[in-house]
Every structure is written in structure tokens, then in C-alpha cells.
Amino acid sequence: MSPPAIIDLEDLGLDRGAHLLIERALSALPVGGHLDVRGRDPALGVHLRAWARSRGHSYVESQASAILIRGAADHARWDQAERAGGAAPSETVARPGASWGLAARGALVEAGGPPLHFDIEEKDLVWAELAPRLYAQAAASQWDPATAVDWSAPFDLAPEIEAAVVQVMTYLVENEQVALIVPARFLGRIHPHFREVLQVLAVQAADEARHIDVFARRASLRGGPLGVSGAGGRASLATLLEEPDFALASFLLSVLGEGTFLSLLGFLETYAPDPIARRVTHLARQDESRHVAFGMAHLEHQVVLDPALRGRLRAAVERRHDALLDTVGLNQEVFDALVIMAAGAWTPAAIARGYAAVAALQAEMGEGRQRRLVRLGFPHDEASTLSALHTRNFM
Numbered sequence: 001m002s003p004p005a006i007i008d009l010e011d012l013g014l015d016r017g018a019h020l021l022i023e024r025a026l027s028a029l030p031v032g033g034h035l036d037v038r039g040r041d042p043a044l045g046v047h048l049r050a051w052a053r054s055r056g057h058s059y060v061e062s063q064a065s066a067i068l069i070r071g072a073a074d075h076a077r078w079d080q081a082e083r084a085g086g087a088a089p090s091e092t093v094a095r096p097g098a099s100w101g102l103a104a105r106g107a108l109v110e111a112g113g114p115p116l117h118f119d120i121e122e123k124d125l126v127w128a129e130l131a132p133r134l135y136a137q138a139a140a141s142q143w144d145p146a147t148a149v150d151w152s153a154p155f156d157l158a159p160e161i162e163a164a165v166v167q168v169m170t171y172l173v174e175n176e177q178v179a180l181i182v183p184a185r186f187l188g189r190i191h192p193h194f195r196e197v198l199q200v201l202a203v204q205a206a207d208e209a210r211h212i213d214v215f216a217r218r219a220s221l222r223g224g225p226l227g228v229s230g231a232g233g234r235a236s237l238a239t240l241l242e243e244p245d246f247a248l249a250s251f252l253l254s255v256l257g258e259g260t261f262l263s264l265l266g267f268l269e270t271y272a273p274d275p276i277a278r279r280v281t282h283l284a285r286q287d288e289s290r291h292v293a294f295g296m297a298h299l300e301h302q303v304v305l306d307p308a309l310r311g312r313l314r315a316a317v318e319r320r321h322d323a324l325l326d327t328v329g330l331n332q333e334v335f336d337a338l339v340i341m342a343a344g345a346w347t348p349a350a351i352a353r354g355y356a357a358v359a360a361l362q363a364e365m366g367e368g369r370q371r372r373l374v375r376l377g378f379p380h381d382e383a384s385t386l387s388a389l390h391t392r393n394f395m
């Protein structure tokens, strides 16, 4: 059913959308084809003449109507256009380039827009086949800090135990802040063609915003002052902000740091002395496992394509270790707070138990790091050496 070569606009003028009917009728005609346009709008002739000129069609007035002769300009506009890859994640291209800019992936991109450069424009530098699934999972797992935690749950802690919890929460907040800033910075540097990667990082940043929220709330819950922030811990976190390379930054942050934090949060979920601290660390741990999964997935993808990457990963760990050589790493206050939480009482036997629990935690952290390093293709002995060079600050 093709539109007629005669079109009657009735009372509709070009000031109220008549161009849609005219364009639809013209699109059915070949270049040079005639369209007889009729209508009762008093301004139709004047408007049609101007509109035809602006669209590259010819206009011929006759007694009862006006004839438009289809020009070639509307074809020409799309001559140089190209598809920005395909809509599906499997249709991402290796190098989207600057001319596609912000166009939706799969859109037909008109030539001539402003070029838009992103620092990271290569698929292999950011992509993971897992990204679309991880994003969907992350979006489905968002929890509300106000309702996911029963902030009025009753508990009663001795002041020193409460202080230990507050110290650990204070430490967690500063670590979560770097975990928020690092993906947020990269987010704006990656070509939006790889949108599932941007979506994963955006939700990751939102996760960290909630972690900051719940840890800070638990720290202040009983109205006491926050704990200390040691210089060594902050020095360690600062090195994460200084890493400009996406692969190296996500290796240090997500694989080694957040991987180590999975063990820490698991420890806190077990040993925290109150239901709120246990709950918030449980919620954060679920999110962190996704962050680690994405870091691992895109590095596993990249290391297969570029085996030399392993050497750069190794060098990044060594560089960070050297930069932190003169710092204490984990602050004594945080270490002691972990022992006190795991001890749960002030007897020598309880402190011994707490100390042993923290030693076991550190061993578990090391094993987790080695396991992930081996998955990235490092030989066992090298994985063990690199794991040992990881910051004592855990993150």
C-alpha cells in the first residue's frame, strides 16, 4: 500500500505538522517524482515553497494545488552515514573511533558531527563478555540503605568493643571512598560504544556510595567520635588514585584490593559483635564480589590477547610496593580493632583467639590473591611473591 502521489492535507498547515504527511508521501517517490499537495490552510503555498527549498525539493504552483518534485538532498544527507556497530553487545566493534561520539550503539550516524575523543577507545582494553550479565545482576541487586538494614535493632556493647567497631567502620569508609573515585574517574574516559562497561562501572560507583553511607552510619550510630585515619593507610589508597592505566588500576583495585576485601568483609560478617555491623558488611560483600568478578573478567580477556600485560601487572604491584616501602601499611589501630572484635572479651584466652583469627584472615587473604593471580596466568611461585608484595592496608 503506497501513499498516493496526490496528498490532501485538509486544514493541516506546515506550522502544525503537515511536513510529516508530505515527507511520508515523498519517500514513496523516486527522485524527480511529482507529488500533488492539496489543502485549505491559507498559508500553505507560502510555507510549502520555503519548506521545499530548505529540503532540496522543487516547487511548482498550479491553479488548484502545488506540485513538489522530489530532490536528491534527503538521500544525500545519509550518503556518508554509517552504522555505529550493532545494538547487541556481540556487535561492538574493536575501535569505534571519534566520529560516532555519543551516538547510540547501532544508530545510523550522520556524517559531520563534532568528533569526540575518549582516552580509552579500544574494545580489548575494557571489554568483558560478562559485562552485560554483570550489569543486569548489579541493577537487580540494588538495596536501599534505609530499609535493607534494621537500624533500630537492639544491641549493647562494652565501650571498648563499640570503639573497635567504630574504628573498623572509619577505616572502611576511607577505603570505600577510593573504591568510588577510581571507577568514577574511568567512567568518563571510556568510549560510550562500550556502554555495558560504563553501566557496570556506574553501578559499581553507586554500590560504593551505599557502602560509604552504611559504614559511616554504623560508625556514628551510638554518637561517639569516629576512629583514626592513619597516614600509612591513606598513602596506600593514594597510590590507587595515581594509576592512570585502566588495566593496571582495576588490577590493583578490583583484583587485589577488593579481592582482599572479600575476605575482610567475610571476617567482619562473622565476628562483628552487633547485628548492624554484621548486616552492613554482608551487604557490601555481595556487591564487592561483582566488582572483583568484572575486574577479573576483563583482565582475563585482555591477558589472552596481550600476554605482555602480565609483565605490566607485575611491575605495577612492584612499583606500588616500592612507593609504600616507608609506610606502615595497615594502621595498628585497625589491626587491634579486628583482634578485639574477634576476641569479644578482655581475657588473655579471648585475645589469643582474636589474634589467631586475624592471622587466619591474613592467610586467607593471601590465598585468595594467589588464586586470582594464577587465574590470570601467573605461575604459582610468582603469584605467591606478588601476593606478598600487596599493600598491608588490604585495599
Ligand SMILES: [Fe+2]
Binding pocket: 176, 179, 207, 208, 211, 284, 288
Ligand atoms: Fe565497597
Ligand SMILES: [Fe+2]
Binding pocket: 179, 208, 258, 287, 288, 291
Ligand atoms: Fe567495590
